[in-house]
Amino acid sequence: MLLRSQTAVMDQRPGEADEAYQARMLAWSTETKKRADDAAVAAKKKAEDAEQARLLALEQQRQHDEAAARAADEERNQSCEKIFSGERALLTMAAEWRTEADNGKLEDCENKIALLLSHLTDLLATCITQQEDIHSLNGSLAKLQSRLQQLERRPVVAPDASSSNTSNRLEALEMHVGSLQDGAQFQQTAMQQLQQRCSIWGAARADPSLGQQIVELCAEDLKLLLAHPIDATFRRHDTGLKNDLVRDRLIRHHTVRDGSSGTPSGGTPKMTRELIDLLTHRSREQRLQIGNSYRSLFGRYLAQDIRHCTNSHVRDGLLSLIRPVEVRDAEWLHRAMKGLGTDEHVLREVLCSRTYDEIEKIKAMYVEMFRRELVDDIKGDVSGKFCKILTKLVSHPRSKAPVEPVRALEVARDLYQATQGRWGVNDKCFIDVFTGESLPQLSKIFGLYKTEFKESIFHALDKISGELHKTLLYIAMCAISTPEFFAVMLRKALGGSRVDKNAIIRIILTRCEIDLEDVKEVYNFKYATSTDSTPLQNAIRDATSGEFQELLLAAMGELDS
Template sequence: MNPYQQGQSPYPRQQYLHNIGFSNTAPQSFGNPMPMPGFPTMGYPAPQPGYPNAQGYPQPNSGYPSSQPYPQPNQSYSQPNAAQGYPTSGYPQSAQSGYPQPAQSGYPQQAQSGYPQPAQSNYPQPGYPQPSERHQSSQYQGYPPHSHTPVQSQQSYSVSSGPVPNAPKSKPTVVPVNPFDPREDAAVLRKAMKGFGTDEKAIIQVLTRRSNEQRLRIAFEFKTLYGKDLISDLKSETSGKFEDLLVALMTPLPQFYAKELHDATSGIGTDEDVLIEVMCTMSNHEIQVIKQAYTAMYGNFLEDDLRGDTSGNFKRLMTSLCMGNRAEDFHVDQEKAREDARSLLQAGELRLGTDESVFNAVLCSRSFPQLAAIFQEYQFLTGHDIDDAIKAEFSGDLEKALRAIVKVVRNKPLFFAERLHKSMKGLGTNDRQLIRIMVTRCEVDLGDISDMFQSKYGETLASWIEGDCSGHYKKCLLGLLGLY
């Protein structure tokens, strides 16, 4: 069953977990915190280290993956789909096969486990591709080969002509505080809002120095101790942009992203910049969790709302990105990169008009390291950058989205630094964009974004915030940078 078909016949509506979160393998960790006595686990369990598709997709029957280590039998074996991130099916039942039991849960890793390789085993393998054939055919089609490297959230990648073993380390500005006492923090917040007046400094220092998970625990303890909703109290004690920022900090990030996407597509007009910023930067797993949160909150499928509010080739691009089906391995196949570069050249500059479908297919399905290699090969073939080619061949929202993907592949922190600069330059401030980036990136790479901002514009991000914002709103934003 498609997990987003719940509520439609014959699929019963499932219970929605309000504290749904992203996997702990992502730098921004929103789900499954370490359990505390008397506190329910939030979100999905962290993917087990042995699974080739360790992305934690929502399961069709509940909010948690099945406890069985192998899916049910009597289904055809489908190797590419297992590595691609679809719910795995077709693995033989452990009790009925000759495979030895693994010491830990999860599928064995081919590269390091003691399990026999398909070509070396005594089990019949009718119709299975040999390892060498599967290796050659899977890389280019968007299916990551089995690797001991776990799936990680996509960061900036430099152009490389060889394998990229790991994503570079990022610099968050907000990290989980340790030791952490949510009841003590709840008491501090209660004292700050009790009686006449509000101690905004205490509120800022607590909420900007805790991770998203920890803030949710504080809200849980706050309601337990005082019988009041923390968000409601914060809204009653604050106002304006400061209130908006505090509410954003207290919202589980999948729900926050879902609300941003919903607001961008509802009403008159569409905020395409929000769609581009979110859909072009999220990992597969993050997109899947956002889709589930969106359906639970608004009763519609995110894909349907995106398709209903966009048109033309931009609609097709958003639909492709909404599938959350990009390859996420770190292996770079240079020969396939050359083929793709030639395909992009033939679909654009070497023909009258442009075949948008080729650009859509390549930029929405190849992994970020592979795309970096494709862009390098394109420049080698043509003598100019692919960004220049996209500007010449496309226009409007489609051009902005394709160029955003190119920027994210090359340097994701720089992409967000440019977005922050755009939100504050000129007259007025795009506070919603500023809040969204500061809140969602502070636990991922806001330190890198700040460095890129200063490198490109010659001024610090903090100085721009101080010059463009004021009051407690400014202090809270600086607190997310670790400067208050």
């Protein structure tokens, strides 16, 4: 409540003319409004500064956590290397002693056994340290799972920058702990056996005649130790071994194209080529069956092993091949809106080129994967007319009625009238028509529009600006010819100043079983020259290289044998 002293300024002064009083009140109200606006601006800036400081603190914490994780990984690697060095020393020692025993030259058994016990003690201490590491990781995983369950029970709110990749980190931690635990039980058994052997070897000091027998027993136990627990527990973290494991599993389940079922040798490049050959020469249904069989046979997800054994765009391309369509599209839409900024091009490309039935499946999968409604994320990430048309694409089904020429002519005339208004284009008319009519009906409308008014629908769309113009343009291109739409998008991805590899993946590796042959034909027809009759294949060879190029050409059926 304002005091009388604060409102006295609003009273008309004695002898003050009405005009002067009104002018003074206007100036006072203007000044008051300016002060309020300045205060609001200052408060907004303070809030923005606080948010930037919070995000900076989160980023610094993330960097600190990553550095700590790298340090922990390095320490584990050093422990593993120490065990491997101990393995090699023990194996060499056992081989030398066995040779001496075979030649009857084994001498000084007591000192050799003492040396062996020293090596074994060191090796056991390192193994115990690894066991403690396993228990520590297991505890961390339990805490993360508890925390994630708590977060899932909370009401859905805007995603926080610090939790955007919690699921990915938890999945990686689960895999790491699982890998360590796979050989933990066998390792414990082996260590117990070694401790029993140590007591036997200690007794040998009192009876030198047992030397040769002990050495032979030692060699057998070392073979058992080296063949199983250390390999199973630690060496599986080696990238090359992982690659061989995935390759062998895939080849055992599904032979490569030439029918061979053996296990070829080679490093990561050869493994990746075999993955490319296997996955690009199967239909999507067959790839899904392979993924399900892989899970049931080996207890692992094929996508996880591909993610760990390949890199960058090759990994993204292979994952696009093995994932269900709705999973792949939901992931792309989520990426387009995750974090700071929005990739409007991806939102337009995916939503404008899918049928409403496909969008319904994407919406259901989006909720299952991210616990959020797709339409809510769109409304929270974009605004204005762009938000309105995307919302209608996601929320309102298109008409399924057959093509009606008479009605198409009426709609064409409505669109033309919508561009002739005194106050500009009637955007609502275009949004309603482009999102409500079926694509065949839209194609008919555009044809009659050109016949009736001697200009294409694209001329009308040029009168609309911004993201709405681009979205309407995408819908129109898909209605007229979907293969031509993707040919134009592919040209843009390949021919710009920067090659858009993600867009190339979205087009080539997702249309390869739908209409890629038509896309190739349209592309080569539109962009062929007198010296280049296959511009698409040549453009891919110029814009990409290595395994990524092989993947794209194999999906197109253009990879040289």
